[in-house]
Amino acid sequence: MTKDQLIELFQYRLSGIPTISDKSKHPEIISFMIGLAFNQMIGELNAKGYKNLSPYSKLFINIDVVYNSDIDVYYSLLPIDISTLTDVKSGIRKIQSMQGKGLEFAPMDRERLEIIEGLDVSSLTDIIGYTIGKNEDGDLAVDYFGMTSENYITHVKMYLLIPFEAYEDDDIINLPAGQDAMLFDMVVKLFNGQPPKDMKDNHNEIKY
Amino acid sequence: MDSNAQATLKEVVLSTMNLLNQDESEYFRYYQIAIECFRDLKMNFIKGVQITQLPMDTLNRISLPSDCVKVLAIGIPYNGRLWTFTIDNDIYKYTSIENGVDTSESDIDLETTDNLNNVGFDVKGGINEWYYTVDYTTRLIHILGVNRSDVTIHYVSDGISIDGITYIPREAFLPLRAYLIKIVQDYDPTISMVQKSVNRENYNEQMTRLIRFHAPTIDQIRDTYLKTIYQTPKR
Numbered sequence: 001m002t003k004d005q006l007i008e009l010f011q012y013r014l015s016g017i018p019t020i021s022d023k024s025k026h027p028e029i030i031s032f033m034i035g036l037a038f039n040q041m042i043g044e045l046n047a048k049g050y051k052n053l054s055p056y057s058k059l060f061i062n063i064d065v066v067y068n069s070d071i072d073v074y075y076s077l078l079p080i081d082i083s084t085l086t087d088v089k090s091g092i093r094k095i096q097s098m099q100g101k102g103l104e105f106a107p108m109d110r111e112r113l114e115i116i117e118g119l120d121v122s123s124l125t126d127i128i129g130y131t132i133g134k135n136e137d138g139d140l141a142v143d144y145f146g147m148t149s150e151n152y153i154t155h156v157k158m159y160l161l162i163p164f165e166a167y168e169d170d171d172i173i174n175l176p177a178g179q180d181a182m183l184f185d186m187v188v189k190l191f192n193g194q195p196p197k198d199m200k201d202n203h204n205e206i207k208y
Numbered sequence: 209m210d211s212n213a214q215a216t217l218k219e220v221v222l223s224t225m226n227l228l229n230q231d232e233s234e235y236f237r238y239y240q241i242a243i244e245c246f247r248d249l250k251m252n253f254i255k256g257v258q259i260t261q262l263p264m265d266t267l268n269r270i271s272l273p274s275d276c277v278k279v280l281a282i283g284i285p286y287n288g289r290l291w292t293f294t295i296d297n298d299i300y301k302y303t304s305i306e307n308g309v310d311t312s313e314s315d316i317d318l319e320t321t322d323n324l325n326n327v328g329f330d331v332k333g334g335i336n337e338w339y340y341t342v343d344y345t346t347r348l349i350h351i352l353g354v355n356r357s358d359v360t361i362h363y364v365s366d367g368i369s370i371d372g373i374t375y376i377p378r379e380a381f382l383p384l385r386a387y388l389i390k391i392v393q394d395y396d397p398t399i400s401m402v403q404k405s406v407n408r409e410n411y412n413e414q415m416t417r418l419i420r421f422h423a424p425t426i427d428q429i430r431d432t433y434l435k436t437i438y439q440t441p442k443r
Contacts, residue, residue: 125236
């Protein structure tokens, strides 16, 4: 089901709920609410230790690998916003070379980087580590650990877990089997718990 | 190297992660622990001697290979066998830097001492003509009396290749994996004591197999006992 179709489906299903005003059933608002619920659902799956999140990730290819001589690091800027999950992989489920051969990549915890750097493994393995964090411009970037001028590659491909709002309208959205009804419930709850229309603080009664 | 008789350290790590259903985010942690476990196995359980030929510097010294943890023998080829040098811990090891060059101390002048005139390494009758001593602190072997640029060293290696792929003998694959699992899970508070006991039992079993694998065969024991290398009649 594409993102557009999903929004239409929710619009149809919400139309039968009288407690939700018609104004709230605008596609933009519905999309926003689905996004909140969808992102929360993926986050909860991840927190529960559900490891196979690949079906919900999207492939991005030809991502540049560039060198920052100031800090002596090879890095890639992410082509899109990602879901920032709490595990080490976060929203980057896999990085590979363009053909998937040669260099291999494994995620690393940036806070444990100094520990790894001080151990034998840092110089004895041919696997490239990567960490996720914001660069000096505040953009999310992937820093590569163990990449040198000798094993450097110019482009990589990434499987990224992106938030609902980052999907294109015609992108197919995969929902975990058996979770679609839960997604609907979550969206309805979000609508029911929406803030009051009149937010003006005039010490009068709040109008709903 | 493409051989069924050998595996790589990386294969052991990946096999362990596969067994424990871990994803690649644990790779570096597992690999480091595998290095430490394999070093222990290599030094204490896996037999095997590393052999290499190394050049001497102008002061007749050899830098120990980086993976050398214990020197077993040093020698030169002679009649197709290794002619080993004799340990002499009195070899003068002190050097000083002169004009930026590592320089050995000069000998004292013995020419006027008649008693020593006929004593030298060219005089036959000693147990050996060439001597060495190992200084593990400075990672140097000091050699005396050898008129040769290269010598052969037999040593115990820690098994880890620092400039290439680390290979491990096939018989050490399962023991190393059992060792790795035991260490990883021993320090994991979420693992039950029952599972930790199972890990320990499995580790002990694998180590027993490894020790048995390297035990001498009954023929080797008999040959040693009967000294059949001298071709005495076998009974």
